[in-house]
Amino acid sequence: MNAIIVSALLGVVMMFSGIVLKNKSLLKYVATGGLLILILANLMQTYGWYTVNVNSHDLLRFSKFGLFFNTIAFAATFLYLILSGKDIEHTGIYPAEYFALIFFVLCGVSIMSSFNGLLMLFLGIEIMSIPLYILTGADKKNLKSNEASLKYFLMGAFSTGIMLLGITLIYGATGSFLLGAQSAINSAAASGAPPRASYLQIAGIILLFVSMSFKVSAAPFHFWTPDVYDGAPSVFTSFMATVVKAAGFFAFIRLFEGQTEILGPTWKILISFVIIATLLVGNITAVFQQSVKRMLAYSSIAQAGFMLFAIYSANDLAKEGILLYATAYSLATIGVFAVLIKMKDYTLDGFNGLAKTEPVLALTTTICLLSLSGIPLTAGFFAKYYMLASMVKAGGAVWLVIVAVIFAAVSVYYYFRVIQSMYFKDGVAETSEITGGFKIGLIFVAALIVLFGLLPSLLLNYFYF
Amino acid sequence: MIPLLLILIPLLSGLAVFLLKDSPASKSLALASSVATLAVSLVAVFSKGELNYDASWLPGLGSRFTLMQDGMGKMLCLLTAISFPVVFTATFKNVYQRQSAFYGLMLLTQAGLLGVFLAADALLFYFFWELALIPVYFLSSIWGGEKRIAVTFKFFVYTFIGSLLMLVGILLVYAQTADHSFALQSFYKVKLDAHYQNGIFALFFIAFAIKMPIFPFHTWQPDAYEQSPTAVTMILSGVMVKMGIFAIIRWLLPMVPAGVQAHSMFVVILSVIGMIYASLLAIRQDDIKRLIAYSSIAHIGLMCAAIFVQNQIGLEGVMIQMFNHGINVIGLWIVADVIEQQLGTRKFSELGGLAQKAPVLAILFVVMALANVALPLTNSFIGEFLMFNGLFRFNIWIAAVAGISIILAAVYTLNMIQKIFYGNTVDKTLGAVEVSANVQLVLSLLVVMVLVLGVFPQPMINLTKDTVSAIFANR
Numbered sequence: 001m002n003a004i005i006v007s008a009l010l011g012v013v014m015m016f017s018g019i020v021l022k023n024k025s026l027l028k029y030v031a032t033g034g035l036l037i038l039i040l041a042n043l044m045q046t047y048g049w050y051t052v053n054v055n056s057h058d059l060l061r062f063s064k065f066g067l068f069f070n071t072i073a074f075a076a077t078f079l080y081l082i083l084s085g086k087d088i089e090h091t092g093i094y095p096a097e098y099f100a101l102i103f104f105v106l107c108g109v110s111i112m113s114s115f116n117g118l119l120m121l122f123l124g125i126e127i128m129s130i131p132l133y134i135l136t137g138a139d140k141k142n143l144k145s146n147e148a149s150l151k152y153f154l155m156g157a158f159s160t161g162i163m164l165l166g167i168t169l170i171y172g173a174t175g176s177f178l179l180g181a182q183s184a185i186n187s188a189a190a191s192g193a194p195p196r197a198s199y200l201q202i203a204g205i206i207l208l209f210v211s212m213s214f215k216v217s218a219a220p221f222h223f224w225t226p227d228v229y230d231g232a233p234s235v236f237t238s239f240m241a242t243v244v245k246a247a248g249f250f251a252f253i254r255l256f257e258g259q260t261e262i263l264g265p266t267w268k269i270l271i272s273f274v275i276i277a278t279l280l281v282g283n284i285t286a287v288f289q290q291s292v293k294r295m296l297a298y299s300s301i302a303q304a305g306f307m308l309f310a311i312y313s314a315n316d317l318a319k320e321g322i323l324l325y326a327t328a329y330s331l332a333t334i335g336v337f338a339v340l341i342k343m344k345d346y347t348l349d350g351f352n353g354l355a356k357t358e359p360v361l362a363l364t365t366t367i368c369l370l371s372l373s374g375i376p377l378t379a380g381f382f383a384k385y386y387m388l389a390s391m392v393k394a395g396g397a398v399w400l401v402i403v404a405v406i407f408a409a410v411s412v413y414y415y416f417r418v419i420q421s422m423y424f425k426d427g428v429a430e431t432s433e434i435t436g437g438f439k440i441g442l443i444f445v446a447a448l449i450v451l452f453g454l455l456p457s458l459l460l461n462y463f464y465f
Numbered sequence: 466m467i468p469l470l471l472i473l474i475p476l477l478s479g480l481a482v483f484l485l486k487d488s489p490a491s492k493s494l495a496l497a498s499s500v501a502t503l504a505v506s507l508v509a510v511f512s513k514g515e516l517n518y519d520a521s522w523l524p525g526l527g528s529r530f531t532l533m534q535d536g537m538g539k540m541l542c543l544l545t546a547i548s549f550p551v552v553f554t555a556t557f558k559n560v561y562q563r564q565s566a567f568y569g570l571m572l573l574t575q576a577g578l579l580g581v582f583l584a585a586d587a588l589l590f591y592f593f594w595e596l597a598l599i600p601v602y603f604l605s606s607i608w609g610g611e612k613r614i615a616v617t618f619k620f621f622v623y624t625f626i627g628s629l630l631m632l633v634g635i636l637l638v639y640a641q642t643a644d645h646s647f648a649l650q651s652f653y654k655v656k657l658d659a660h661y662q663n664g665i666f667a668l669f670f671i672a673f674a675i676k677m678p679i680f681p682f683h684t685w686q687p688d689a690y691e692q693s694p695t696a697v698t699m700i701l702s703g704v705m706v707k708m709g710i711f712a713i714i715r716w717l718l719p720m721v722p723a724g725v726q727a728h729s730m731f732v733v734i735l736s737v738i739g740m741i742y743a744s745l746l747a748i749r750q751d752d753i754k755r756l757i758a759y760s761s762i763a764h765i766g767l768m769c770a771a772i773f774v775q776n777q778i779g780l781e782g783v784m785i786q787m788f789n790h791g792i793n794v795i796g797l798w799i800v801a802d803v804i805e806q807q808l809g810t811r812k813f814s815e816l817g818g819l820a821q822k823a824p825v826l827a828i829l830f831v832v833m834a835l836a837n838v839a840l841p842l843t844n845s846f847i848g849e850f851l852m853f854n855g856l857f858r859f860n861i862w863i864a865a866v867a868g869i870s871i872i873l874a875a876v877y878t879l880n881m882i883q884k885i886f887y888g889n890t891v892d893k894t895l896g897a898v899e900v901s902a903n904v905q906l907v908l909s910l911l912v913v914m915v916l917v918l919g920v921f922p923q924p925m926i927n928l929t930k931d932t933v934s935a936i937f938a939n940r
Contacts, residue, residue, distance in 0.1 A: 376595040385632075392636045398664070401636075405629035412625055416618065424606045424614050457525050 001052045001062065002041040003070050003110035010034040011103035018096020028085035031099040035081060038106065039074045042067060058178060059117035066113040068462060069250050069323060073109050073243050076330040077102065080242070083338035083441045084235045091233045092138045098236075101131035105244065112251040117177040118167045118208075121251060125163070125215065128247065129156050132240060136232040148231025155224040159214035166207030173201035179255070205259060209270070212255065216248040218308060219277035222301050226285075229297035234346075237293065238337030241300045246326035249307050253322055257314055271312050272400055278305035279407040286414045293346045295414055296336065299372065302411055303329055306404065309387040313394035320460050321386025327459060328371055328379035328452065335368035335445045338438075344430035351418055352427025358434060362422040364442040371449045373415040374408055379452035384408065386456075467509045468532035468583045469518045471542055472576050474502045475549075479572030485565040492557065495568035499549035502575065506546035510539050510928065517585075526588070527639075527646040533585035537784060537932040540925065541582040541704075541711055544791045548703050549575050555799045555907045556696045559806065561608055570600040574700060581708050585649040587635045590716070591628070597708065598624055601701065605693040613692045620689040623682070627672035634668030637661075638720065652720050659723045666724030669717050670732070676709035677765050679732075680739025690758035695802035698754070702761050703795040707787050710768055714780070718772070718936055729773040733859065736770035737867045739763070744873035748880070753801040753811045756881055757794065760837060763870055764790050770867065771852035777937055779855020784929035785922055786848030789836070789915075793845060796833035796911040800826065803900050804885070808893050813881065818890030822897040827886045829908040834882050836915045838875045844918035 017030050045051045046067040081088075081102075089095045108128025115121040133156065137149030171177060210221065217225040229237045260267045282302030289295035307325055310318040339361050343350050355362035371380035391401050422429070452459055478498035485491040509516055515535050522530040534542065549571070561567040577597030584590035598621065605617040635647070641661075642651040657665065675682045690698045718725055740763045747759035768786055771779040803826065804819070805811050820827035836843035839850075849871070857864040890897075918925060 370599075375599060376592045388633065389636055389639075392633075392640050395640075398633070398637065401633050402630070402668075405633055406626065408629055409622060409626040412622060413618075416621070420606065420614055420618070423603070455523070457523055460525065 001054055001060070002045040002050075003038060003067075003074075004060075004107055004114075005052055005054075006038050006041040007103050007107040007110060010038060011100045011107065014096055014100035014103055018094070018100075021096075024089060024095055025086075027095050027099055028081060028089065031102070032078065032081050032085065034103065035074060035078045038103075039071060039078065042070045042074060042110075046071065056120075059120045060111070060114050061116035062114050065319060065323075066250075066254070069113045069247075069326070070110050071462075072323060072327050072330070073113075073247060074106065076243050076246075076327070076334060077106060077239070079331070079441070079445060080239060080334050080338075083334060083438065083445070084238060084341060087235045087341045091235055092140060098135060098138060101135055102239065104131045105135075105239070109243065109247040112247050113254075115251065115254070116179050118170065118179070119177050121255065122160075122163060122167060124251065126160065128244060129160070129215075132236075132244060135236040135239070136228060138236060139233045142231075142233075144231040145233060148228045151224055151231075152228045155214070159211045159221070162207050162214075163211035166204045166211065169200045169204030169207065171204075173198045173204060202263060205262060206270075208255065212248070212252045213274060216245060216252055216304050216307070217301050218274050218304050219281040219301065220274075222278065222281060222304075225301055226294060226297045229300065230291070230294045234293060234337060234341045237297070238334055238341070241296065241337070242330035242333045245300060245304070246330055249304075249310070249322060249326065253311055253314070253318070256311055260314065268312070268397070271308065272397070275305055275308045275312065275400065276403060278302070278308060279404060283407045283410040283414075287410065289414065290348055291346050292340055292343075292348060292351065292418060295348075295418075296333070296340070299411065299414065300333070302407065303372070305407070306384060306387050309391050309400075309404070312397070312400075313390040315390055315394055317386055317390035317393055321383065321390050324379070324386055324452070324456055324459060325383040328383040328449070331445055331449050331452075332368040332371040332378075332380060335442060335449075336365055336372070338442065338445075339365045342431045342434060342438075344432065348417055348421050349427065351421040351429055352425040354422040354429035354431075357429050358431060360439045360442065361431070361434065364446040365422065366419050367446040367449055369415040369418055371453070373412045377450060377453045379449045379456065381453055382456040466518060467505060467512070467516050468534045468538075470505050471502060471509070471534075471546075471579045471583065472532070474498055474505065475572040475579065476576035479569050479576060482565055482572060483569035487563060487565050489564070491565040491568045492553070495572055496550060496553045496557075498572060499546070499553055499575070502579075503546040503550055506539070506542045509534055510543055515931075522586075522589070527642075527644070527648075528588040529586055529646075529648065530589060531585040531648060532583040533649065534583055535932050535935075536929040537711065537714065538582050540784065540788055540929050541707060542579055544707065544788050545575060545578050545582065545704050548700060548791060548795055551795060551799075551907050551911070552696050552699045554903050555699075556802060557903050558901060559696070559802075561694075563607075567604065567608060570604045571696070571700070573600040574604070578700075578704055578708070582711060587639065587647040587649070587652055587716075589647070590712075591632055591635060594628055594631075594708070594712075597705065598628075601693075601697060601705070604697045605689065608694040608697070610692040612688070616685075616688040616692040620685040623675050623685045624672075627675035630668045631672035634665050634672075637665060637668070649715075652716070655720070657721065657723075659727070662721040662724035663727060666717065666721045666728055669721075670713075670728070673709040673712045673717065674769075676712070677706055677769060678709070678762065679766060679769050680735055680742055680762070683739065683743070683762050686762060687755050687758040690761075691752065691754045695754075695798055695805070699795045699798040699802075702758070702798065703791040706761070706765055707791065710765070710772065710783065710787055713769070713772055714783070714932070714936070718775075725773065725775070729775060730860075732773045733770045733856075733863060736766040736773070737863055740766035740770075740867055740870040741873070744870045744877065747877040748873065750877075751812050751814055753804065753813070753881065753885070754798075756877060757797050757801060760874065760877065761790075761794055763874065764794075764837075767849065767852055767867065767870070770863075771855050774855045774859035776855050776858055777933060778851050778858070780933050780936065781926055781929070782848045782851025782853075782855060784933060785918075785925045786845065786852060788925060789844040789848050789918060792911055792914055792918075793833055793836045796829075796908060796915075797837060799904060799908060799911075800830045800833070803904055807897060807900075810893055813884040815891065815893050816885045817888040818886070819897055820886040821890060823899045825905055826900045826908075829905070829912050830886065831882055832912045832915060833908070834878045836919070838878045839871065842916065842919045844915045844922065846919060847922040 111124030139145035214221040286298035371378035374384040580593030743762035839845035
């Protein structure tokens with residue numbers, strides 16, 4: 001509860017600080033400080049020091065799993081603000097509002113990580129999405145940004161409609177919004193007869209699956225992703241592709257945990273299809289991109305394909321894995337985007353010769369890209385490892401694992417093209433001004449990636465106590 | 466402790482060299498570090514029994530930082546440790562841009578290679594397997610020839626696909642282990658049914674076959690050897706291809722004996738096809754580097770076949786030949802590098818009569834080349850004799866076909882000697898001079914090793930005897 005309340009309050013504080021503070025460059029420090037408070041408030045609840053209690057009639061339920069995810073999401077946002085806070089100021093004319101909207105997004109994220117009733121899931125997703133529609137259109141004079149915003153909004157509204165229909169059907173079938181209720185009814189039925197769910201409930205679950213797939217940009221519901229990620233100002237794409245996406249997955253895994261027996265063997269076919277489609281579309285299309293930003297948009301689809309394994313296998317390893325994946329993927333993507341924002345030219349050729357002009361940027365970007373492609377010694381390796389291991393543990397779908405690793409090899413192709421541009425090709429990569437603090441921030445992110453790549457237990461141990 | 470030192474010395478000095486900011490000291494530091502590694506590996510060779518190191522790493526996953534150095538490990542670590550100082554000395558005069566990065570990456574490669582040969586934990590093994598690859602990718606892509614970027618990338622993607630399939634294999638075996646551990650011993654103990662073994666065999670074998678490489682997975686290799694800077698090519702062909710052979714012996718043979726048994730004929734036939742095919746291609750080459758690359762494929766093919774015939778004599782041959790092939794091929798590359806650096810060409814059609822200008826080089830090179838043909842008195846003779854013996858016991862007809870490759874090896878090797886060193890001098894070789902002292906020194910050392918191991922191979926056989934007998938004891 002702490003995180004939900006504090007993040008909403010901080011959003012309001014940020015809005016007003018835009019009026020109070022005349023010096024706009026102070027805003028990012030206020031926001032960074034606010035995030036520290038938010039992290040602290042969340043940790044207080046995690047370790048049971050102090051919790052604000054509001055009776056939610058069991059619509060919200062706080063678990064270590066969810067609270068720990070909050071910490072990861074907030075910490076990622078913290079790093080994001082440190083690296084790209086300055087660029088947020090330069091994006092549009094209302095920097096205070098942008099910071100406020102980011103806090104509202106975080107409020108939605110913390111609801112999504114703790115929902116226990118479908119209504120709360122709906123509220124969380126809406127609270128998270130609406131600020132994002134605005135952030136996408138933050139570059140008001142840019143047509144592409146406007147287009148992206150409108151597209152995102154329309155598609156988002158559409159998927160929300162589908163989700164609401166699904167929730168309604170489930171409510172009609174079970175008479176409850178609560179997560180556990182459906183399976184309880186089911187198991188009660190199972191005690192005598194073989195488990196059988198009503199068609200309403202099955203239809204509802206499939207509709208929920210579709211709308212969640214939309215939110216995490218899983219194929220074939222991914223079509224909005226490249227345009228929105230490409231059109232949105234790069235700073236906000238970074239945020240959307242990391243924290244928001246990870247939160248979507250987190251809600252996805254919580255929602256479908258224990259629900260899938262209702263669908264029986266059909267479920268495995270359905271999710272296998274979505275996984276393969278996502279991996280195929282994301283990886284193959286990313287290969288052909290010339291713009292690094294668009295490539296990263298497709299790569300985020302491809303990474304979603306890997307994260308979907310957690311929903312397929314849905315065991316302990318998958319839960320640990322999704323936390324690690326969220327961390328590894330967020331760290332790496334925030335790092336790459338932070339550098340991308342500084343580039344004058346977003347095409348691959350724009351990166352030519354970066355290793356000579358800005359060796360620190362090139363090295364840290366390389367570490368981030370290696371992590372995204374899942375090379376050992378980076379956090380990305382263990383993220384992928386946990387996904388594959390959870391699949392093997394769940395058993396039965398070795399072919400899917402083999403397909404996944406082949407696509408992982410394909411992903412090397414487009415990630416390494418950036419490395420090739422930076423290191424092996426000649427050119428003068430133009431960047432905007434790079435400060436020493438920015439470099440230190442990048443080195444810190446890269447160091448974290450390597451650290452978690454050596455000892456993922458450092459991160460996961462917190463999950464257990 | 467010794468196994469840990471073997472990894473730590475190149476790893477730490479490699480990182481230190483990076484920080485030297487292009488100072489010429491990086492070269493000397495790299496050489497000093499590689500000599501130190503050599504000293505430690507000699508200590509390992511002369512110490513008795515298995516050397517072990519064990520530390521906690523990932524308790525939640527059942528993976529430990531376990532290193533184990535048995536006879537085969539000692540032998541391959543020695544090969545790695547000899548190769549690097551040899552390469553550094555032979556190419557000491559070469560000038561590289563950003564040399565601190567070059568030598569740093571070389572040392573990191575060495576750390577990765579030594580780690581592969583020492584790891585006794587599947588996940589750790591996978592880590593080092595990749596760690597050896599990444600620095601090589603950068604080395605070849607930055608300092609290589611004209612087509613370096615595309616060629617090196619092909620090499621990287623090939624091996625990466627293989628490694629990922631191996632990772633799936635590791636996970637599948639891990640899921641079957643009784644104690645949920647990645648330890649080598651747990652992998653050995655796991656009992657898999659025959660059907661399962663075939664699948665595991667395929668996943669691992671593709672990774673190792675790409676690395677060795679075995680026909681038809683070899684297409685990355687000639688290009689990569691040709692385009693990489695020669696110092697890297699020496700490591701690639703001298704040491705890195707041994708990773709594949711080593712991994713088959715260490716992991717595949719004891720883990721899935723039924724899978725190996727079921728596929729042995731298939732793999733032996735593939736290897737023999739590869740031997741003949743590569744030898745024929747080698748005859749047609751006009752480029753020293755490509756010729757050596759194809760000849761290397763042929764030799765590796767023989768080693769792979771000799772592993773899969775699964776008899777003791779064949780495996781003993783593989784053990785000593787792994788070491789000998791490393792020595793010989795590095796010697797050949799050194800000469801290729803000298804010629805390229807001095808004359809600016811690697812084409813036979815533009816060379817000739819070099820023996821008149823550089824007699825010492827000619828003598829040393831002829832010895833190395835004869836070792837490549839496996840003439841008696843040279844080190845390769847013993848290894849190839851044992852391997853053909855093993856092949857003969859497996860199947861006479863296959864041995865007969867494989868035997869053709871010996872003749873073909875003589876054809877292309879002698880042809881190469883003749884075209885480079887004999888005949889009349891041509892324009893390019895008119896200005897050639899004798900090679901510098903450091904190259905002479907290194908080549909003479911290699912020649913001494915060739916001859917000594919050629920007449921007295923017993924120490925090498927004794928060194929690796931424990932590994933060989935352990936493999937056959939478990940069946």
